[in-house]
Amino acid sequence: AQTVTQSQPEMSVQEAETVTLSCTYDTSESDYYLFWYKQPPSRQMILVIRQEAYKQQNATENRFSVNFQKAAKSFSLKISDSQLGDAAMYFCAYRPKYNNNDMRFGAGTRLTVKP
């Protein structure tokens, strides 16, 4: 079974600083996708970034980037130049490439941004 672990229930960062959220996963698959979703107080889940396991290059989306370590099964999210609007719950998710319906989510990390 695939499981996703987010070991940091809560994190805080000063505005304009950088923060890294951790995620590890367990799988026997060789090809899969990894995602980070943001859930602000409105509760809508918003895709932040997506990584394909067969791509060695780490994905980036503006201030958001990942450190994907396939051998270590680690997928951390780095937020640079943190903004007040980044405050939210962040969920790491895993999905096997050939099973679109087997999405697994971590328990989430609550990020607080201090002005």
Add this chain to the structure above:
Amino acid sequence: SQTIHQWPATLVQPVGSPLSLECTVEGTSNPNLYWYRQAAGRGLQLLFYSVGIGQISSEVPQNLSASRPQDRQFILSSKKLLLSDSGFYLCAWSVLGRGPKGDTQYFGPGTRLTVL
């Protein structure tokens, strides 16, 4: 562009009453559709998914059922709600392998259900 709608946004229901939550997707055809539940302070649990009209797969045995009467409509129902059905219900869609974000699930705004 694609959009996903859910209603109602908030619902308070007594134990034993029926439930119907609706989700519709615009701007895409033949999407995969999903219902998730999120308990307070927890991650997401997949309840149902559908790959086409009338095709429903259940992930968790429970008091709920799902239906897909039209290509872009997904309904979550219950005949008699339980206290444990309280939570935040999210609908999501995905389309296999299209574009740079193919196979990604996109979520609706959610419905907060409180069963009293």
